[in-house]
Every structure is written in structure tokens, then in C-alpha cells.
Amino acid sequence: MMGHLPIFFRTGLILLLVLLAAAGARATHIVGGEMDLQRVAGNQYRLSLNLYFDALNGNAGALDQDLTASIFDKTTNRRMQDVVLPLIGNTLVAYSNIACTVPSLSTRRLIYSRLIELPSNVYTNGAGYYAAIERCCRNNGISNIQNPGDAGQTFYLEFPAVVRGGQPFLNSTPKIFPPLSDYACRGELFYYSFAGQDADQDSLVYELATPLNGHATPGLPKPPTAEPAPYAPIQWQPGLNVLNQIPGNPALTIDRISGRLQVLPQQLGLFVFGIKCSEYRKGMKIGEVRRDFQLQVLSCPRNTTPSMSMLLTGKTQPYRPGLDTLRLTTGTSRCLTLRFTDPDPTTTLSLSLNPVNFTGVLPTFSITKGLVQTAGAPDTLISRLCFPACLNTRGKVFLLDVIVSDDGCSLPKRDTLRVAFTSVPDPNGNPVISSTAGPARPLRARPGDLVTFTLTGTDPDNDPVTLEMTGRGFSPAAFGAQLSQAPVGSQTRGTFTWRVDCSAISKPVFEFEFTAAASPCNERQATSLVVPIQIDYSNQPPVLTTSLPPDSAGLPPLIRRRLGEVYEVALEGLDADPNPLVLTATGKSFDLAAAGITFTPQNGTGRATGTFRWTPDCEAVRQNGLEVTFRLQETTCLAQPQMRTVRLEVIPPVVPPFMPPNIFTPNGDDLNAFFRLPNLPPDFCDSRLGSIKVFSRWGNEVYRTTNRDFKWDGGNLPGGVYFYLVEYTDRRFKGTVTIAR
Template sequence: MPNFYKFVIAVVFALGVPTVVLATHQVGGQIEMRAVGDKPGHFFIIVTNYLEAGTRADREAGGSLGIFRKRDDALMTTFVVRETGQRQSVVYSNTFCSSQRNLNFIVVTFQDELQLDPAMYSDPQGYYISFQTRNRNGGLANIADPTGTGFTFYLEFPALLQNGQHFSNSSPRFGPINGEYICAGEPFTFPFGGTDPDGDELRYSMVTPLDQKGPNRGGGQNSVLPAPYPDVNWLSGFSADKAIPGNPPLSVDPKTGQLSITATQLGLFVFAVKVEEYRNGVKIGEVRRDFQFLVIDCPPTTTPDPTVQIKDRPGRRDTTICQGNTATLLAKIDTSWNYQWRRDGVNLLNATSPSLTVREPGEYTVVVSPKAACSKSSTSESLTIIVVGSQAKLSTVGHLCATTGAVKITATGATGVTYQWYQDGRPLPGQTTDSLLTTRAGRFWSVLTHTTVGCVTRTDTVSLVRSEAVVAAIQSATGQARLCPQETLRLTGSGGTRYAWQHDGQPVPDVTSADLDINQTGTYVLVATDGYGCQGTSSPFTVTPVPPVTVLFDSLPGVCGPDAPAYLLKGSPAGGVFTGTGVDGSEFSPKRAGVGNHTLTYTVKAAPECKGTVATRMAVVAPIPTIDMADSMSTYKGNTFTLAPAVTGNPTQFQWTAGTYLDNDRSATPAVQRIGADITYVLDVQNNVGCAARDTIHITVYSQLGIPDAFSPNGDGLNDVWQLPGIEAFPDAVITIFNRWGEVIFLSDKGYPLPFDGTLNGSPLPAGMYTYTLRTVPERPVQRGSLMLLR
């Protein structure tokens, strides 16, 4: 069996019925975004989808798309496209080859109409639309896991509002795609470019196709998810620039979008082209187009050589006909040939006869191939059909505002004609050039008369309507036309996309936004400009001043302790609000507030929308002082010491009575100097609020210390310990007792707190004479004496 037929059988097995039954395979497609043209933000979103024909394709009915902001991938909106129009088959020039390889593709168009708010689509980085679906052809030879790989349609578009003006733009448009296969080893070209309805520059480059994103990758669900979208996984040796191996490999002309290759490997290959849209050298949009080609081994059959002519125009390669008339194209007749006519390089549906009657302008060719072989085809020379008036289209520049504006209408695409312009069916006298400048609304067209052929045709119609009047309005943030003292007031304009402010007849510089913060009274006027450049002027908005208010808050009495009774707060003018700890309405409660210094306020608004003017007072709930001082104490005559009572309640005034022996009877800690006799002191304290306390101490003064010379520790309850009357007057006194050998048998703590009981380490000492020393205060000499211990 020849290699060619072996390959045909293999391809039919790989691309045939089993794969069609399992899935609807994506062949290619793209998204288009067409401005309707009647108002800003009004678009048709069109998804062109090339599918393998089959029962699964019959059930495809559209899906959900999302619009995202490029800057942060935020979702702006979702919408659903549904099928529109008639499904069309992809036409192959050699039907024998396409049927042998089960190349049965259809074109399905999904569409939705959107009204986008330009103000919401003003981000300078632009936006993108994505449509994710499943899944690719299992016979693809250049990517991994093709049946598990999805498909992401992708389009970028610019901000709809730029510098306060509407930005008009449609994405590139793409015509029908021919059904073609590539013969290995033969140069092959394919028109894959588009046109831009706005005249923008298009730049083409090869890119890696996009996979579907998310958990439903390759599955049956249509997800709406933001970028980034994963690339398909190329098999080893393949890439965006080597999607189809060849010498050279598959490439795209960066200016025209024409694909070219001389393939060196057989198989089915997927590829993608990025179409970037530039205006004035700046990129404004992008579309990705996916498709796939089959490379076959064409047998060395003699290529047919078709000849073509225009009927009744022998020797002519072009002819001119009037719009509505026809011309017949004739090709050499050979019953063994397939015929496929093309217009401007695109296969025409059901145009498979040796002759073709045409009424549309274009470059016509016929592709001829053997009926019973998959071989190289042959393309005839082109025949040019010129239809007078068919290319005359109207374009407009300008806009009709509610009462102003002008539009220039220009007829383009026609040559060798004269013009007569019409409005609403009436000819416009003297308007006989290729353009018309009008300030009126209506339906306009031009009648063209060809100067040589004599054809009379009519252009398409342009309907001009005036846009609604720009209604400029000013509103304040408070809803009032008055300015509060020492405050700013925000004025907000509406009605346009750009604004100019005036204050008392003078322009406010450097403000073009809708918001204006003012701190001056007067009359303000707003000029609003919409996205078309139409303007409207607001009514004057006069801002008057709110008179300032002087707020007074009566002084507050200090109170002693939280149990003091509540009292009324007083402020002026009336109608204000008291606030602060312990405040309830206009009453202050020391009990609710507690001890401390509490800041209270009285707030009065000059007007309901103004910030309050505030007066402040301090409410003092003072603590009641306390004095912690011993009731009595003892000392010795001539001693000098300090009285240091512990006081609370923040007293600021101290008074001691009597003041005898004191160095300062108004001190919190006075010094008692060289006390000479018993005395009682009274201390009175008072804090700033007047809260007071009193305490007393009695001081006993000893002139000398009584020292007994004997005691009898015999347990009879009388003189069992050696008592020293008056020793409490000497808190630093230390007693030391010695035996007759000079050994210390007793040493007291300061103040002699535990009297000597005649024992040593718990054992009774023998009766007899003992000596002692007494140290009372450092400045006095040590007293010495004898002590008789009796049993």
C-alpha cells in the first residue's frame, strides 16, 4: 500500500468518528467588540467559534464571559452570549480531501449586546474580556494532553473615558476562514489578518495558545475567572514560533497577518496569533486568534492549469458594472476537476461550478483540483469586478449637541463620480462635493453618478440626532447653600465628564473635577462638558455665611467625694449639648463620675449642618483627705524630732496647733525642736476644693529614765522582769548586762522591747550582782550601773 494512503487511513482513524463522539473539539476562533455607534459604551460582543461538526457541536449554545480590569484583575461584570445567525460550514477548495480526512468544520457565532458606563471604565491601563471553554482536538500533534486542554478566547480594550472624553473604538474585524490543508514540502500562504474599523494600525505576532483556567479545565463547565490564563503545554521541539515545523516554520507577517510556511512534518497542529491594535503609536487593544492546520503528504499529481475570463469581455481582467447588475465569470471546463471560486481570497459557499455570476466587487479567483485525488490545487489569475457605488461609504466627524455642534459627512471609496447630497429625502442645493458639513439633524445620503459608465447609485445612510442637553447642576454636601464658620463646604457638580468652575464671575483655576471644596461665600457657576464636547451651564449657586456663635459654659463647683449631690450644668446660648463623664442631660453626678478631674464640654452648632462650637470646663470630684498619725508618743526632754503623718486626698493646706516647739506650724512634716514638756498637737488639713480632715497626737516627755537597782525573777508575779519606766521615750536605747567576769549575758534590741527576765538561753541565772550599760541616744554618754538579781 502506498505511503500516502497509509497516512490517509491513519488520519481518518485519528480524526474520525471516535473523537467526534467523545467531545466537541475547538478548532479556533476569536472575540470581537463592535461599537454600535449610537451612544458611548454601547457594544456588540461577538464570539466566533470554529468547531468540529457533530452532535456535541449541535448542543453548543454560548456561555458566560467576564470583563476584568487589567490593573488588578477585578471583575467588572459578567454576561452571556447566545447564538445568532445561521451556522455556516467552513468551505474547502478540495472537497475530496476534506471528506477523506473528516475535515468537517462549522462556524458558530455567539453574541450579546452590552451598555457599559464609560465613567466606570476609565482606568488608564484598560480592561479585558475572556471566554473559557473546552476542549481541543485529540489528534493535535504539537501539544500535550490535547483532549484535556481547554481554550480561552481573549480580548483587551482601552478605557472608554479618557481625559474626560469618550474614547470611541472597535476591535479588529476578521472575515471568514477558508478550509485549507497544507501539502508537505510546498510553500503555503493563508490570509489570517483583519481590518480595523477605526483605521488603527494592526500588528501581528505568533504566540502560544491559551488553555482554560480553573477547576473545570478540560471539563464541561464554562468558568468566569480572571487572568493570568495558562498556556497550552507544547511538546518537545514546539513553541510559539515553531508551532508547525517547516523550512521556514509557520510565521506571520507582522503588518498584514498573512501566514506562510513550507511544512516538513505531517500532522494536525494548533497555533495562535496575537493581533495588537495601535493608535498614534500607542497600543490600545489586543485580540488572540487560535486555529489549526493539517499537514498532508500530497501525491505528485499534475497540477491543473485553469484559465478564466469575464463573459462578453474577452481579454479583459477587469470590468465595471452598475450596482444591482451582474457579471459572469467563466473557467475552463474539465469534468475531472473540482472548482472552488473565491472572492478576495475567501472561499465562496456553493460556488463550485466552472462559471460564477457575481454582483459584488472584489478580486475573484478559482481554485481547481482533481476530483478523485488529494493533490496540490491550482489557483487561476484574478478577475477584478468593480461595482460603481458599492464601495461608497459614509463616515462622520463631529457631533450635534442639543443646540450647537456640526458634523462633517464624507463619502469614501468611490472614484470618477459626481455627488448630490440629500437630507430626509430632499436634495440639498449646491451640495455636490464628496463631503457635507451640516448643523442639522436628519437622515443623510449622497447619490453618485459615474461620469463614464453612467451608473447612478446611493451611499449608505447616516442618521444624525442631537444629543440630550447637558444639564449642569450644583449640589452641596450638606444640602444647604451656606458656609459654616471656619469650615469648608464641598460643592459637587453633575451633568458632564469634565467641569469648569466660576466664583463671583471669575474662573476657579486648576479644578476640572466634579468636586470643589470652598471656604468663601459668594456665587458659584458650573460649566459641565460631556464626552462629546457639548456644554451646559448651571444656575448660579449662591453660598451665604452662617453667623458664628459664642459659646459660654458656667464655671463648675468642686465637690468633696463622690457622695456629693448632683448639680445642674449651665451654658449659653441654649440648645447645646453637654458631654463628659458623669453627665446625664444637663446634670452632673459626682457619683457616676467618681473621684477625679473630669473634662466636660458644652457644644452648640451655629446651624444643623455645622460642626459644633465647644466650651470646656473641668468638674472636680475631690477626694476627702485622711490623716494617719499615732494618738500618742513618748520622748525625752530636749529631744528634736519630726512629725510625719501619712495623709491622702491631696491636701494643700496644713495647720498645727499648738505651735510650741515646732519649726513651722504650716508644714506637712514640721520638726519638734528641743521639746521641754508634755504637749498635744492638733493637725488640720484641707485640699484645694476645701475638703478637710483633723487628727491629734499627745507627746509625753520624760526628764530622766528610772532604773531600778534590783528585781526578783522568782515567779511570784512581782518584779519578775527588770522594768525600766520611761524607756519608751528612747526608741534607740540599747541595754547590755554583764556577769562578774565581764561576760555579756543580755543584749537588748533597740527600745528594750523585751525586758531582762534573769535567764540566759532559757536557764535561770544565779542570784547576785550584775553590771550594765545603757545607751539612750548617740549624743548622751553611756550610763553604767549595778543590778542585784534576787532569788
Template sequence: MCRLIGWLSKTLLAFSISYTAFATHQVGGHLEMRAIGTVPGRYRIIVTNYLESGPRADSQTGGALGIFRKRDNAQMMTFGVAETGQRQPIIYANEVCAEQRNLRFIVATFEAEIQLDPARYDDPLGYYISYQTRNRNGGIDNILNPLQTGFTFYLEFPALQQGGQLVLNSSPRFGTINGEYVCIGEPFTFPFGGTDPDDDELRYSMITPLDQTGTGRNMVLPGPYPNVTWVSGYGASNAIPGSPTLSVNPQTGQLSVTATELGLFVFAVKVEEFRSGIKIGEVRRDFQLLVIDCPPTTTPDPTIRLQARPVGITEATLCQGDSAVVLATVNPNWNYQWRRDGVNLANATHPTLTVGQSGEYTVVVSLKSTCSKTAYSKPIKINVVSLDGGLKTTGHLCATTGSVTIRAASDPGVTYQWYRDGRLMANQRLDSLVITQAGRYQAVMTHATLGCIYRSQPLTIARSPVVQASIQSATGFNRLCPQDSLAMEGKGGLQYIWQLDGQVIAGATSTTYRAKTVGSYIVTAIDADGCRGVSTPFVVVAIPPVTVSFDSIPGVCGPNAPVLTLKGSPPGGEFAGIGVAETEFSPERAGVGNHKLTYTVKAAPECAGTVASRMAIVAPIPTVDLPDTITTYKGNTFALTPGLTGAPIQFAWSPPHYLDDPAQGSPNVVNIQDDITYALTATNATGCKARDSVYIRIVERLWVPDAFTPNGDGLNDVWQLIGIEAFPNAIVTIFNRWGEVVFLSDVGYHNPFTGTMHGTDLPSGLYAYTLRTIPGKPPIRGSLMLLR
């Protein structure tokens, strides 16, 4: 039963349903990252797309990719790719079957050259590139909702700089894909692996394909990316049901399956890249396989042989440029498709094939005009003495040092001669040459058996210019400021080695270095080729420290005080602070408050200043607020409580008579006996003063009248208590004849009794009263006559 890798579209011919190509869809692809030369961080990014041929495929013109940091998915950059070269069709071994199933597929390649900064790409967890697009074929059998499912092409790469060392790496490379279909029930194998240009180990495994993030086309978004959703019963290890199911050889990448189910099946292979046993990268390849029921037609049995060579010869060696003819069994009813190393060759569909490249050649034969199983010939191996690989070099000639190893194509049957500047170099007969001189080199190679002679293209090796190492300070001076460091920057290279007084400074390998001690510094600059240059000495000298003083500033009372002249040493410094103008401090501009003023002197113009500070106090002018008069009774004890502002801290009462502490802000007057005038002087911390006085009037006794006449004649209309002001806590209560309260005064009897209750006149008569003058003493009781 025939087999065909149909990454592309589903056919149900076995169920008598004709195949219809869906509107152009992505059917697979992958990413590659190739280092360009030896320039650190220079890469070519390649997007390989497998598309259904048609108008929509013609409109596919590239897109945008993103680079992200694996540790946190941070986006590093975005760039676009554009199409390069001509689109190539997928070649099928049995074009009859391909035509019957409308299998027309193309390979489109999109590329971009990018420059990455190795110093920026130094995260040990590495980075990844993604390219997202849509859509898949609607006829895929093993995932849900395939028409609305997209692709994410995914590639991981390591840090470009690790431990201060540059890391060179390219991703695996993958060759051309054959057009094949898988016949149900027939064992199927297919070489699906790649090669690594750095000779890193590649490991292959089946994995679930990736969907895209979001629903737009060619969106640049970070991971993690979602997996496609498998139909129940399918998975990464069972993408195509079979006995065995679809699997990949972990070492070679060869796919194999004996399918037991018809349909179109999507799958993905993860290709991991290992160096010294440590994983450094990964690429995912996304494809589809088509399984059909192949007609049980008798299979042809082709044989091939080399023309003009004895029958049975299966290997031949040719000089480069020569050719041989491989002949297949001729049958007018057969289709022919020649392969080299398992890959279908374009336009190689005849019984004969002229070959001139190394490889294993086979022919795949099927019956014409019917979709039949295919048959494969045994291989014939062609070895071409290929000496045109060019001269390869490692190493570099610096301005005065270095060496370069030149290698020609290696072959044990070849003799070598080397020429420099057109002259034969004596005793140089190996396939490699180590040189220490600049010049124009060429290798002449002669195959001992075949007699092939090949002259390589001349290779010019030149010395690179002298690395101009230098040191530049951030200040432009070579002076080290007191209690500071001097930032210096190396010039002329990509890597640096710093020395002080002839000794290497441990760990000082970056572009910049901060000098904290005096001495002679030099830097060795190393360029991208490893060439070195040494700077002239950069002698760092010390600037003597300065001792800065700032004369004290007297406090002033209020903002209207005179302007003060500021003094500091050594001279030439700068005064600063609120209210400061050049060398003067203005209390008016500063305002009331404690103001920190500074005096700064620089040891040199590039140095930070040495600072001395003083506090300039513009104190508020205090105020003292005492009542004019206080009336009290003889023998009373009470507190004097003045209103104070301006934060006074010293108090002086005069005279001190009857005062318990004349130095307190609120002293007690104890057992006062006579009228007296007290004066208080209050002083704040700055020495600002304020003064006020109060007269104390002594009342000898309280006179309580026994009658009053509230008749509105203006005479004796209220019950006036003479001397009551001496008793600020007095409370008066008046009762009628039935003991009901008809009047209750507020504290201090400020509103005398008017002979009314709630605004209504009380009747004439005798009323009782109680008078509480001092809390804690017995009340005065009596009666009064209200007369109208």
C-alpha cells in the first residue's frame, strides 16, 4: 500500500469522498537561527512555511517575529521577515496520486538579518523566538476545531554571553521534504532529522503542536503558548493510530508508523540541542500526515546500475566536475522518481539519471495512470572527490601576534601543495597549514588515484589594525576626590583587563572601573578577534581633603530682624538655604522657623563638596495675655493662667507675694489677703520677651439683699448680689413656698434673678434661696421678699 507524507490536506478517497483543497492554509513549518560569520550577535532568522498552493498562499508575504527572555517572558525585540528566493513545489514520488488528490503544496522561505547585543542577552535561562500564524486545514481528524486553530513556530537559544565569554551557536538545519503519502497497513519510514552546524547533539521526541495566542494573524505575543486540543483518543504519542503508532527515533529523527486509520493527522517533533550534555536550545517542527487506502496493484520491481561499469557495482568515485549515468529498468508503463539521500530530485523522472554529486541514489517506481503502491530500487553510492569546499580558517592575525590555521578539504587519497603570494611553500604537504604571516594563500590538491587536480580560490589573510586601547575618566581629570572614587572607562575593545601598578585587578573585566586608590592604571582592550592592545598609563593622583567650618548664627526675634552676614572657611565656598542670598541671611525672606543653612567647599571643581551646616533661628516674638482685673474674695487660692504664644520657656512674676512659684507660667495664688497687681515677663529660647499684668481685687464679704422690686421702674428690678464676682463658681437656687425651684443660676450668677419663671412674672411673696459660693463649703440659706 502506497504512502505519502501529506502534511497538508485530508483525503477520504477510501470512503468514496473526493478530496477538495481547502482555501490556502498553513500546513507546517519551523524556524532556524544561523550565525553569520564570527560577528557576535549577528544572525539570519529563517521561517520555513509549508503552504497549500493557491491565491492565498501567493498573498503570504512574511510577517513579524518576537524575541523573549525565558525567565520572565519579557519582550527583547520585534522584527519582520521578508521572502527570499523562489517558492519551490513539493515533489511527489507518484505524481498520479498527488494529482488525483489535488496535493499541490509549496515551500516559502522568509528571512531577516538581525544584530543582537551579547551583553544584553546574558540571562542563563536563555531566550526564545516565536512566529504565530493561522489557519490549519479544516479536515484534520485528530484535533478539535482545526480551522480555527493556528500555529506557533518556536525556537529556543542560549545566552550569547556567559561568564563574560561569548557563546557562538546556530540552531539545527533541516533539508528538503519529500512529497509522500502513507498507505494504511503498510510500514512507513521517513528521514525527518536535521544536522547541527556546531556538531551539537540533537535529540528528537514527539510533542503536542502549539496553537497561537489570541485570534489575530501574525501577532507578536510572549509565551507560554497553548497546545492544540486533541480529539479524544489522540495525543503526542498517538498522533496517528497504528501498530506501531507514529514515533520518531530519538537519535536520528526518522519517523515511522504502520497506520491503522485513514485521515489527515497533525503532529509535531521537538528537536533539542545539547552541548557537553547540557541542553542549550530547541526547535519545534509542525507537520501533517495523510493516510489513504492504496489500491492493491502489483508493485514494480526496479533495478539500477552504473552505465559502462560492471553489473553489480554499487559504488563509484568521481573527480569533481565529472559525471556518471545511472540506468534503471526501462518500462513504458512505469513512473520514475529519482532520489539523492532520500530526497526527491526535481525533474528527475526518466529511466536514466546523470549524477555528479556525492550521495546515495535510488529510484522510486510506480505504475502510470493509476494510484498504486511504489517500489524502491537498491541504492548506488556516488563519491565525488569534492575539493571545492573552499579554504576554511580558524584563528586570527592581530597587528603583531596571532596565528591562523587554514584547512583545505580533507581526503586521504589527496596530496597537497601550499602557496603564499604565488610561491610554493616548502615542506607543507598536509591538508592544513598554520601561518603567522599575512599573505595570499592557495592550496593545490591532487587525487593520487584519479588524478584530479584542484586549485582552491586564493585566500588573503591580513593583519588586523592595532587595538587602540585607552582610558578616559568620567570627569575628564585624573584626580581622585576625597572620600570618593573616579569612574574610568576603557576604550578600543569588547573585553577589558584592568591593572593597577602592574598588578591585575581581580574581577575588573568590564568596560568601566572605579578607582578608589591612587596609582598608575592601564587597561588591556580585547577586540572581537581576541587581539589585544594596552593603553598608556593613566596616573590617578589624590586631591587633598578640605576642612570646612561655618560660623555660628545668632537667633533673631521675628522676621523683621536685620540681615545677617554669613561667614565660613576656607573662603570661596557657597552658602545655601532658605533666606540666603550669596553671603547674607535675610530673616524676612526666610520667615519664622528653624532654617538649616549650609556652607559647601569643593576640593576641586569635579569633586563633591564638603559641607558644614548651621541652624538659623528666626524665633517668633512671644505674647502674654492676662485679663485686666480678677475679682476674688479674701483668703482665696486660685491659679493664674495667662495665654501664651511664641514658645516661651522662662517666666518671671512680680511681685512674688502669695505666689507658690513665681518662675512658673501658671502659678497658684495662695490665701490672698490684699489687692495686688501682678506683672509677667515671658522669654523664649532665643531670648525674645513679652510682658503683661493683671490687677487682683479683693472683696471683703458678699452682701445678699432680702428684698427687691421687679416692677420695671429701673430701680431694684433684679436681685443683685454685691461681691458675687469674687465667687466665680457660685450657684444660686430660689424656691417658692411649695419647695419648687423657680430659678437656678448658671455658674457664677452672671444673669441675676428677675422675678420671672420661663418669661412669666412670679407673684409677690416670700421665696427661699440657697447660695453655694465655694464648692465643698456649706451653702448660705435665707429668704427674700419679691414685691411688685
């Protein structure tokens, strides 16, 4: 049907729908808000907007599901990026005192947030950048600005470049203290802390600022993106300005350092105000955040300030602030009586303490809260304030504010009594330490000894005692000394143990300092005991004796024997100290048993013996001789072994000249009738006869034997020249022989 409507009618209908949508979106609802930018990791940041929404009068249709933030270069106003922030949180802002809730004030905190990237090769302008979100409109009921229902708001922050001097510049903007949902009462002081927190520990400075209006209008309440700066401010009502945003005596102020906001309002109404928090690093401003918010001033029932007095024990006159000084000493009472009155009915009074010029343990109240129960008549509460016996002002005068607060609305009324006092703690005796180490000092020990004794720590005031161990010029743990301890009744019992090892000979005397320590009133008291331990150590190297021949020209003696000819020698080691001795024999690159060698030691303290026995076999031949090292080792510190080395060789058999015959005559006269080789080299270890072969001149084998005592008559072979080959396992002989018939 829409397609058949006249063009002017369709256009008018669309315009009407747009206007209706705009009317819903422009509905006045904004209480205030602020932005923040927090670094997450690398070039990733979280950009967030906290928007405070009028939960009573705001149109639900104006609760946006997202808002768009725009980021600009501060120098050129160049648009860097636009970021759509989705709604991720929607909660009510709590009252400081829930009992002071009024039906005309309810605020929601809407959180819009998203992770964004700030590339280090893009965000490099030393002048920095700013982010803005524009939205309309503010509450109609605001009293201190002109046309509040048509006034928009620009949420604004500034941040530095992410790179400075070629290095990453890491920064997160300050987070302003959570918003208040409280109201102020006309004629009564209102205060609140807007102090922020900064993840980078930058310095924060607070000041009042005129809220920004910007470019959003009732006709365009939610621009698709923010325009670049400048942003027009809101227009104050006549007589008001940035330093007089909420009329009062005094008017609205904020402490530059603490962020404490206060005002004593003189007019009823709803007042918008602006706060700017600037962050400084090394004296240079690097960014800022702004918060706009509202404060409602109501006419409240009159709340009378409670009063307080203090009586000293045994005194009839109350304490006089500024004139009296409490002097808390041994034998005097450390408790005071506090009396509180409040003419308001059913008022609950709360007690608290604020140390003015000191830190540490505070006095305690017998009661910290009480109710005024009789309507229309004063009621008196009594509490005892007792100072700890340990408190020590060390001659200085400490100042303590004793505060009584009622539960009146919107903020409690207080009475403060400043108490000046000095305090000397009760006397306390030092702990005592004793040991079973005995009177003879120093204790004496040798490497290998176990030194142990008991230590006992006691305290005359039964304070808990801890035993401690230190070394004068050394660390006990580095040398293996230990101290274990446990409570035994009112005492602390410790056991010292030290297995003295060779590292101890580096120091002639070890002075162990043992301390019994107690901490009454958090002040250390200690008594020490020194136990010196002297290390006795001297050593003469052992002596190794043997019937081995002496070394010659620096070379070990040579022992030569024939195969099977046994060689035996005895060795003895003696130590004058005496220390445990171990005598060993080791072959150089061979196993003793595999070479026919046995070594039988008898090791002991101060003396060790050994019998060396060698039955020569072919292993010594294969190894081309054997080297055996005898080692006498004592068990003590820095021990140097005593060693002897011997070389063993096998005497080879005598080999006669090998002169084989070159002719034989098997002709029947029994003279020179056989071919024999009587002078063959004898078998020796791995050199053994394998075979004897005879060949014809055509290479045919005509005779073979493995018997070295063979006799060959030539058989029936015709006379002539023949060839013989004698093969050993490691060599061969060959030649010719002639058969002459």
C-alpha cells in the first residue's frame, strides 16, 4: 500500500517517524560521566565511557546500546579513528549511607567499552591526542545552567603519544573515584573524595572545570561521530561561573592534591558541576580526564552535632584539648572514660580514631557504636578508651583525634576531640641465653667430627623467644652448621649440629654467635652468646714402600719375565697421623685380571699392605708391554696420593737363524733324502705356525703339512725345481727347493 501513496505524503510520514525517534532519543537523561583509556598490552588499550543515567526521570528509549568515540590529533585536529563502544554494564550507583536514600534520586552507571589499537608508528605526535563522545541531552531540572534540557555533553580525555624519543611511552589515564549518589542538605557542609587512581603512579592535580556542551543538539542528540575541538561550554546562570558552580558559603571547591570536594550549599535544586584531573610525569603534563556530575540540594531535617567529653581515671575535671597532655607511664592507668551525647532521637553514634602525627598501634574502645534511645532528651553513651601498654612515644607528644559521628543524612555530623599524649611502655627484661657447650673455650674439632650442643633461651617476662645463629665473618649454612629449635614450656630449646668437613680447614677458628631475641611491643630485645670452635688439622703424607726397583731417569722400572715365569712383589703404606689408607693397583688401559695380574690389598687405619702377582701371558705381548700404577690414598683433607709405576714386559724366546735347504736327493742312498725345516721359528703367543706347502712350477700344490717336524721324500715327483710356502699367523716364508734323483 505504501507504494501507492502520494510522494508528499510518504515524505511527511518519514519525517514524522524521524522526529518521533529523535524525540525519544533526545529525552533528557544525562547525569554526567567520564572516559578513561587503560593500556592492556603492547599497542592494545581499552577505551571506556562511564555514563551516569537518571534512573527516575530518564527515558528508557534514550539508553543507548552503543556510543561512538572519535580520536583526534591535538595539533591538527585530524581524525585518527572512530570507535563504536558497545554497552557492557548497567548498574545502580549506591548511596554512601543506604538509610539516607530519597525517592527523588536514583542514578545508573552505564559502561561502554572496547579494546582498540594505538599503533606505535601512527600515534607519535609529541603534543598528544584527545578522544571525545558527544550526546544530548542533560536533565531538564538542572538549576545552575541555561536551557538544561537542550544542553548536550561532550565526554573528553587527553592522552600522550605511545612513543617518545624512539622508545615506548607506556601510560594509562587516571581512574576517577567512583561517583556519588548522595545529596547535599541546604545549610550543611557536604564533602566527598573524588581522588583518582593512576596505574603508572603519575602525579594527579584536580581543578574545577566548566562542563562541555559540544555539538550535540535536541535535533541531533546522538551524532554518528564526534566533531573535532573546540567544544562549546554550557552556559551558566547569571552570577555563576567555573569557580562558583554551586552557590554556597563556601561555594563548591576541590582540593588540588587530595581531590576532596566540598560545599556548604545555600540554595535548593539540582546542580551540575565539572571536575578536571590532569596527570603529570616528571613535572610535565601528559594527559587529562574530565567528569561532569550532578548534586541535588534538599531541605533536610535539622541534625544536631553530637558532643563528647573525656575523663581521666581518678580525675574529676574533663580533659581540656590544647591545654592538657596525657602522660602514660608505668603504674598509671592507660584507660580513659569517654562520654557522648546527642539530643537527636534514635541516633546511632559511631566512634573512630585518626592518628594525626604518628603511625602504629592505636588505642581500643570498649564499645564503638551506640544508640540514642530516649526521644527528645539527651542520652549519654560511655566508652572506655585504653592505650596499649607497649605504646612508646619516645619523648614526643603524639596527637590523636577521637571522633564521634552520628548517622544523620545526608552526611554524618561529627565531634572531634584531639588528645595530646606521651607514653612510656612498661619495663621489660632482656631474654637470657645459655648453652651446654661447656666452659672450656674454644671448643676443638677435627674434620669429620660431629659437634653438637644445646642452647636454651628464656625471657623474664615470658615473652616468646626466638633463637638465632650467625657467624662472625662467615655464613654457618655455607659450612653445613644447623640450628633447630622448638618451644619447651616457657623456654625455647635449640640444638646446634655441625659435621665438620674439609672446607673448615680454611679458617682456624669459627666464632658462632647465638642470640635469644624477643619482640615485646614490636621492639627487638636480644642477648647473644659466642661459642668459638677451633679446627685442629695437621697432616703428614703417608709413605709407600716396596721392593720394586727404583725409577731410572724418570722412567718407571722395567720388569721382564718369560711366559709363565711368576713375578711377585709386596707393598706397604704407613701414615703417622694416622688416617685411613687405601692401596690400589691400576693398569694403564687394560684390566689386571685379563693380563694375568692379581693385587690383594689389606687396607686399614695408618697402615695398608698389598701383594702384587704377575703370571706373564700373551696379553703383555699383545699390549707391547704393561704399565701398572700403585696408589696409596689417605682419607683426609687436601690429601696427596703416593704413587709408584712399574712396566712389565715378556721376554720372547730365542729364535735361531732360519736357513732352509735348497736341494735334497731322494735317490736311495739315504743321504740327504728328505726335505726338512729344522730351524723354523718357534711358536710364540700370536705368532704360530699355520701350514707348510710345496708347489710345482705350474702352481699345483704337491705337498701340505702342519707338522713343524715333517720329513718329505718328494714322493714320486720327478726331479726339478719346486716352490715352498711356510705360513705363520703373522708372517710367511717362501723359497725354492730342488729334487735331484
